[in-house]
Amino acid sequence: MALTNSRPAVKVLWGELEEDDGEDLDFLLPPKQVIGPDQNGIKKVIEYKFNDEGNKVKITTTTRTRKLANARLSKRAVERRSWPKFGDAIHEDVGSRLTMVSTEEILLERPKPLGSKNEEPKAAGDPLAQFQKGAVLMVCRTCGKKGDHWTSRCPYKDLAAPSEGFVDKPPTSDAAAGAPGAAKGAYVPPGMRAGAERTGSDMRRRNDENSVRVTNLSEDTREPDLLELFRPFGAVSRVYVAIDQKTGMSRGFGFVNFVIREDAQRAINKLNGYGYDSLILRVEWATPRTT
Amino acid sequence: MRPILMKGHERPLTFLKYNNDGDLLFSCAKDHNPTVWFADNGERLGTYRGHNGAVWCCDVSRDSGRLITGSADQTVKLWNVQTGQQLFTFNFDSPARSVDFSVGDKLAVITSDPFMELTSAIHVKRIARDPADQTAESVLVLKGPQGRINRAVWGPLNRTIISGGEDAVIRIWDAETGKLLQESDKESGHKKTITSLVKSADGSHFLSGSLDKSARLWDTRTMTLIKTYVTERPVNAVAMSPLLDHVVLGGGQDASAVTTTDHRAGKFEAKFYDKILQEEIGGVKGHFGPINALAFNPDGKSFSSGGEDGYVRLHHFDQDYFNIKL
Secondary structure, eight states: OEEEOSSOOOOOOGGGSOOOOSOOOGGGSOOOEEEOOOTTOEEEEEEEEEOTTSOEEEEEEEEEEEEOOOTTSOHHHHHHHTOOOBGGGGGOOGGGOOEEEOSSOOOOBOSSOTTHHHHHHHHHHTHHHHHHHTGGGOBOTTTOOBSSOOGGGOTTGGGSOOOGGGTTSOHHHHHHHHSTTTSOSSOOOGGGSTTSOTTGGGHHHHHHTTEEEEESOOTTOOHHHHHHHHGGGSOEEEEEEEEOTTTOOEEEEEEEEESSHHHHHHHHHHHTTOEETTEEOEEEESSOOOO | OOOEEEOOOSSOEEEEEEOTTSSEEEEEESSSOOEEEETTTOOEEEEOOOOOSOEEEEEEOTTSOEEEEEETTSEEEEEETTTOOEEEEEEOSSOEEEEEEOTTSSEEEEEEOOBTTBOOEEEEEEOOSSGGGOOOOEEEEEEOOSSOEEEEEEOGGGOEEEEEETTOOEEEEETTTOOEEEEOOTTTSOSSOEEEEEEOTTSSEEEEEETTTEEEEEETTTOOEEEEEEOSSOEEEEEEOSSSSEEEEEEOSOGGGGGGSOTTTTTOOEEEEETTTOOEEEEEOOOSSOEEEEEEOTTSSEEEEEETTSOEEEEEOOHHHHTOOO
16 A cells, blocks of 8 residues: 655646647657665656757656555554565465455445335336236236336346347247256256256346446546446446456446446436546447347 | 455365454465465465365464364364464364364364264363463363264353354353253254354354354354344355444355356355344355355454355455445
8 A cells, every 4th residue: 555645646638738749759768767666665757858849858756655554553463464474475476476456346236226215116106107007018027927017127037047039939938948848858957957046047138237338438437436427327236347457457448237227328318428537438338229 | 345366275265264453364275274364465474284184164362373273184283373383283083173262262162073983072172371281181072962063162251162063053061061051942043054153242142154044143141043144045154243233144055056057146145134134235246156254354344255266355345335224
């Protein structure tokens, strides 16, 4: 944990940068030099640049990195910190990579999405109220329940077999395909056999569901930023920012999954073309929808 | 949060334990080397070499000077935490399943598995301050329960020993006389093997996890059932937050079924429940196999989980976690 104690970094917005005249003479300059950090945590960076008049200037930036003191550590614990390694850990070189920080942001996934409480009365209020009378209109394709909820809000969604591609098939044939007896001789994967718990087959579907692609993100945008940006629209079940494995830099796009489709649509309407961190976001459905 | 992944073990994890200050994390696995890590950044400090079988359990003394480990090689070993040096070996006639230091670290309770014609047993050993004075004699041996005893821990003031195991009954024994004091009854007790048992920070209540897909909270003195947490998967590990009223259950489907289903179906999450309302707060994903071990840092701000996949995942909570409201 290091705190960089340099002059406040002014974020350079690309829009404010002056246009280059086309001549790029940077290759004439000596390379950047980095010295330190030494015992006191002082680091020197020497760079060369052309100034406005075209003269070569040397820029020396001195920064100090400071360890954040953790005051709550007990004296014993501090002592233990400097214990020599033993056992197999003695031969551990820096590159052994036994300990890694996860590249994926793991969220404490709430079973009840944050927005769901106030969502229900609202939903029951306007459009659904009409359907409730002619309840036949609202049939859940996942669990087959009538007039209770839409397919996208089915509480048993995770338990259902993937039915995405077969929506227009009549339900009778669908049921037959699922039953192991009907397909005689054919191989049935263990997860689909009778008695098996069918929780596993929603891999593809789950990632597609209400997934929103966000492109033209700035490189500094991380998953928590994206979450912060999208959370006001409704419960978010997943955020992901593509990171270049080699450089550790953001690749400039990411995905956000919403629990409720309408929230996702609202987010798209609102945030597509929204200026974020000097760039203009492009927000759209992750999978091209036929409808 | 971005968990820290620690890949020091080549076999499934079996047990995790923080020391009292919460700066060291001890991990046991089915490979033969218990390992100690720095709990803040996950750096490996050392390994304890000498066991010749899966290590099932460990405990560390309050001053973080001694480590005791129980192994399937039918030994329990005492270690110097700092140097990794072996101090003493207790030999048994069957694998040692669980170990626990008493308050004051003068005694240790060890459970041994049933093996051939031997029945399972709970042994109480005196732990000498100076390893040179250490003897192998048992102060007390308790027998009776059928099947393996998966966990035995000390009750308040070292007066009792609480045990749970394959017969699904939780028993409280008198640590002095060895008399059976209390037993969980059929109605309120677990239906299947009890896999784990942890005490609350103050010892007033304890939590047991079982393969019957539930975890139960019990009062230590009266042995009354306080709460039940129901989940969808067998519970292999339980932990209680010392800071908030949260309990964490870890588990997953049987290892034998893992390869035939999608990893998401396995529910290999650490599930957080509200201790009082018994409602699920959330799940932390990440392991590619059942969770076998869970431990909360004594400061309540981080927890670690060990899985069948051989990884220890160390999670430092985000600020959001502390503001969760149901």
